[in-house]
Amino acid sequence: MERPVTLNINGRSHTVQVEPRALLVHVLRDTLNLTGTHVGCDTSQCGACTVLVDGQAVKSCTTLAVQAEGTRITTIEGLARGDTLHPLQMAFWEKHGLQCGFCTPGMILTAVDFLAQNPDPTDDEIRHAIEGNLCRCTGYQNIVAAIKSAAATLRAGNAGAAA
Amino acid sequence: MIPTSFDYVRAGSVREALGLLALGDGTKVIAGGHSLLPMMRFRLVQAPKLVDISRLEELRGVQEYKKGLRIGATTTYAELARHPLVRERCPVIAEVAADIADIQVRNRGTIGGSLAHADPASDMPAVMMALDAEFQLRSKKGGRRTARAREFFKGAFVTDMTEEELFTDILVPGMGRNAAVYVSFDSAASGYALAGVCASIGRKRATISDISVAVTGVAEVVFLAGALERMKDTKCDAAVLAAAAKEAVAGLEIAGDVHAPSSYRRHIAEVAIIRAVERAYQRAGA
Numbered sequence: 001m002e003r004p005v006t007l008n009i010n011g012r013s014h015t016v017q018v019e020p021r022a023l024l025v026h027v028l029r030d031t032l033n034l035t036g037t038h039v040g041c042d043t044s045q046c047g048a049c050t051v052l053v054d055g056q057a058v059k060s061c062t063t064l065a066v067q068a069e070g071t072r073i074t075t076i077e078g079l080a081r082g083d084t085l086h087p088l089q090m091a092f093w094e095k096h097g098l099q100c101g102f103c104t105p106g107m108i109l110t111a112v113d114f115l116a117q118n119p120d121p122t123d124d125e126i127r128h129a130i131e132g133n134l135c136r137c138t139g140y141q142n143i144v145a146a147i148k149s150a151a152a153t154l155r156a157g158n159a160g161a162a163a
Numbered sequence: 164m165i166p167t168s169f170d171y172v173r174a175g176s177v178r179e180a181l182g183l184l185a186l187g188d189g190t191k192v193i194a195g196g197h198s199l200l201p202m203m204r205f206r207l208v209q210a211p212k213l214v215d216i217s218r219l220e221e222l223r224g225v226q227e228y229k230k231g232l233r234i235g236a237t238t239t240y241a242e243l244a245r246h247p248l249v250r251e252r253c254p255v256i257a258e259v260a261a262d263i264a265d266i267q268v269r270n271r272g273t274i275g276g277s278l279a280h281a282d283p284a285s286d287m288p289a290v291m292m293a294l295d296a297e298f299q300l301r302s303k304k305g306g307r308r309t310a311r312a313r314e315f316f317k318g319a320f321v322t323d324m325t326e327e328e329l330f331t332d333i334l335v336p337g338m339g340r341n342a343a344v345y346v347s348f349d350s351a352a353s354g355y356a357l358a359g360v361c362a363s364i365g366r367k368r369a370t371i372s373d374i375s376v377a378v379t380g381v382a383e384v385v386f387l388a389g390a391l392e393r394m395k396d397t398k399c400d401a402a403v404l405a406a407a408a409k410e411a412v413a414g415l416e417i418a419g420d421v422h423a424p425s426s427y428r429r430h431i432a433e434v435a436i437i438r439a440v441e442r443a444y445q446r447a448g449a
């Protein structure tokens with residue numbers, strides 16, 4: 001049975017009619033037309049569907065929309081500030097961290113959560129952090145470089161803000 | 164695929180959740196949903212109703228309990244991995260939590276969910292067995308009871324719990340003189356353990372005074388490897404250890420699959436036992 005569910009997505013509140021079995025990823029893509037969140041597998045493994053729920057990276061294909069009620073959801077569409085890209089988006093662009101781009105939204109949102117926990121990671125730590133995000137194009141090297149570069153930008157930004 | 168239809172209730176209290184489970188109509192608990200939803204999506208599991216316990220503060224968090232820990236069932240792996248009390252009192256739990264799956268799964272998956280689910284390749288059951296933890300369970304009709312981890316896991320996805328019971332807390336005894344280490348060989352595809360071993364060892368100088376070794380991923384169910392008890396009163400002699408590790412897995416029925424044939428699983432189980440015991444021995448002496 002469908003029921004109204006209110007979701008806070010990228011700072012805006014949306015009330016949608018969904019069945020309890022509706023997966024968050026399907027509501028984002030099919031009901032709200034936020035197609036930046038991708039579906040790459042049926043087994044909770046690829047991470048293409050990753051979004052932030054209260055700042056934490058979560059696989060939206062393994063979350064019910066009803067479970068997300070009352071949380072703050074961020075999708076890739078909500079990361080930039082107006083025309084200013086998020087430092088991770090800039091870094092993926094500058095370091096060629098993508099080819100087809102299918103994995104990119106999930107990679108970036110996972111990296112947002114990771115860098116909040118670990119602002120100055122080693123390459124090895126970055127590789128572990130993206131264990132739950134599969135990329136079939138890049139060979140990961142440039143993704144690691146992009147996350148490392150964004151970490152430096154974010155640290156500089158925070159130091160600037162603190163000064 | 165998407166699951167078959169079900170009704171969903173977010174429990175406002177443990178009492179409410181227990182009341183719903185007591186109806187005995189097939190209602191299932193959902194915590195992190197990271198074992199349940201994948202199975203429901205494959206339609207290996209169907210339920211008429213899910214009761215969501217993930218926001219019940221009563222079931223979450225870590226506290227001191229005697230010299231050990233009380234861990235709420237819905238505490239996530241991410242919370243365990245960075246919890247100062249867990250890292251101080253029982254570092255092996257934080258280490259294992261930090262290494263399960265990936266960031267996204269650790270943000271949602273709960274320790275109680277993993278133990279209640281009892282996947283024969285999951286990691287935490289072996290840790291709980293080696294540390295001789297106790298599980299607190301609660302139901303509307305039966306009230307509260309405590310089950311020993313060592314008697315809890317009955318088979319693949321089968322535990323001592325009834326469908327009306329809620330898993331509320333884990334009690335981990337103080338480590339005392341013991342130190343514990345977990346070693347696993349994971350399937351490259353799924354990340355689950357092909358063989359995972361937790362060894363908890365106490366030492367008096369160079370001599371082993373206490374040893375418990377639990378093995379997951381290899382057999383139908385996680386088990387305590389009794390053969391390793393012969394390491395007691397030894398100085399962790401390599402030849403004795405190799406023989407005990409061999410004996411621990413010798414009689415087991417080990418099924419092979421696409422990830423690893425039976426002979427390979429048996430071999431890596433032995434290697435994991437040896438490494439876990441050696442490292443726990445070193446850590447206990449440090």
Ligand SMILES: Cc1cc2nc3c(=O)[nH]c(=O)nc-3n(C[C@H](O)[C@H](O)[C@H](O)COP(=O)(O)OP(=O)(O)OC[C@H]3O[C@@H](n4cnc5c(N)ncnc54)[C@H](O)[C@@H]3O)c2cc1C
Pocket residue numbers: 043044045062191192193194195196197198199200201216236237263264265268271272273274275276277278279280284285286287328329330331353354355356
């Ligand atoms: C991609 C991926 C990789 C994974 N890799 C690993 C791995 O390497 N090692 C590993 O150990 N695990 C792994 N897991 C499993 C993960 O650890 C699960 O999240 C965890 O096992 C279940 O916790 P949950 O809170 O998500 O439980 P849920 O999925 O919500 O519930 C699981 C089962 O337990 C029951 N249940 C849950 N909580 C309670 C409770 N408090 N009382 C009574 N019953 C309850 C539910 O009814 C259900 O039957 C992986 C999962 C995924 C998706």
Ligand code: FES
Pocket residue numbers: 038039040041042043044045046047048049050059060061062
């Ligand atoms: S679509 Fe969610 S993990 Fe692959």
Ligand code: FES
Pocket residue numbers: 097098099100101102103104134135136137138
């Ligand atoms: S860029 Fe194509 S999947 Fe990663």
